[in-house]
Amino acid sequence: MSLSSKVVGAGSGIDKFRTSGAMKALFPRGHGVQAIMINTSGGLTGGDQLDIEASAGAGSHLTLTTQAAERAYRSKEGNARMDSHLSVASGGSLHWLPQELILFEGARLNRSLTVDLAEDAKFLMVEPMIFGRTAMGEILNDVDFKDKIRVTREGAPLYFDGMHLTRDVAAQLTGRAVAARAGAMVSLLYVAPDAEAHLAPLRALLPQTGGASLLAPDVLALRLVASDSHTLRSPLLPILDRLSGDGLPTSWRL
Numbered sequence: 001m002s003l004s005s006k007v008v009g010a011g012s013g014i015d016k017f018r019t020s021g022a023m024k025a026l027f028p029r030g031h032g033v034q035a036i037m038i039n040t041s042g043g044l045t046g047g048d049q050l051d052i053e054a055s056a057g058a059g060s061h062l063t064l065t066t067q068a069a070e071r072a073y074r075s076k077e078g079n080a081r082m083d084s085h086l087s088v089a090s091g092g093s094l095h096w097l098p099q100e101l102i103l104f105e106g107a108r109l110n111r112s113l114t115v116d117l118a119e120d121a122k123f124l125m126v127e128p129m130i131f132g133r134t135a136m137g138e139i140l141n142d143v144d145f146k147d148k149i150r151v152t153r154e155g156a157p158l159y160f161d162g163m164h165l166t167r168d169v170a171a172q173l174t175g176r177a178v179a180a181r182a183g184a185m186v187s188l189l190y191v192a193p194d195a196e197a198h199l200a201p202l203r204a205l206l207p208q209t210g211g212a213s214l215l216a217p218d219v220l221a222l223r224l225v226a227s228d229s230h231t232l233r234s235p236l237l238p239i240l241d242r243l244s245g246d247g248l249p250t251s252w253r254l
Contacts, residue, residue, distance in 0.1 A: 002053040005055070005061065007058070023039060024038045025038065035054075035062070036065055037065070044073065044082065045108075046076055046078035046108055047080065049080070053086075054086050055089070056121075059090075063094075063097060063247065065251055067099075068099060069102050071104060079108040081109075081111075084112070088117045089121065090120055092122070093122035094122075094123055095247070100130045100229055101129050103132060104132070105142060107144070109145050119153065126240060127147075127187045128184065128186040131185075134229075141168050142168075143166065145163070145166070147162065149189075183227050185226070186224050189220070189222075199212060206224060207235060237252070240252070
């Protein structure tokens with residue numbers, strides 16, 4: 001899928017859009033351009049590949065979210081791949097707000113997100129994850145998951161993050177310095193001139209299993225672990241409401 005936005009009158013509109021394969025998109029009416037990405041295959045398994053390219057043009061606003069949680073299913077052979085490439089031009093803003101990725105037992109997935117920002121671009125990213133279907137008592141004993149996030153500003157490194165969970169993931173997550181047996185986690189990044197003003201209010205919303213820090217006066221990073229998706233969403237929704245200017249897509253509340 002490839003999507004870009006541009007300034008149209010006093011707001012934003014679609015500049016270019018192209019999609020193929022299992023990836024589709026819906027565009028609800030509202031402020032700016034909001035795309036609800038839909039993987040019509042229902043999930044990811046060995047050999048699947050999803051490629052997403054999105055850019056917010058100069059002065060425009062673009063929001064990308066998903067219809068529901070993405071699922072990484074058991075793979076009989078090979079790894080699934082999901083590669084997303086985002087860019088934000090001068091004066092533009094982009095909200096990358098996918099719902100949870102659920103790792104199933106036996107999942108094999110390589111995922112990457114690369115973002116390049118103009119000097120005065122704004123960016124909000126959230127990446128929630130669920131480690132197995134806790135309601136079914138699923139335990140992740142055989143998983144291979146590689147995740148890389150790379151955010152640059154004018155080509156210079158701004159935020160790099162990575163994760164590699166392999167084989168007995170449940171055992172890896174038991175460590176107190178890792179996840180203390182958490183069943184869910186979220187990583188969040190907010191890049192905007194008012195980042196510092198949000199730090200104290202966000203810390204007040206976080207439980208003891210979360211933390212927020214300033215990497216720079218205009219760069220705020222947050223990480224939170226929780227026992228399950230419901231417990232994760234309880235503080236996450238008001239945080240996203242605040243940082244998105246009450247622009248959180250409706251699909252997050254369905």
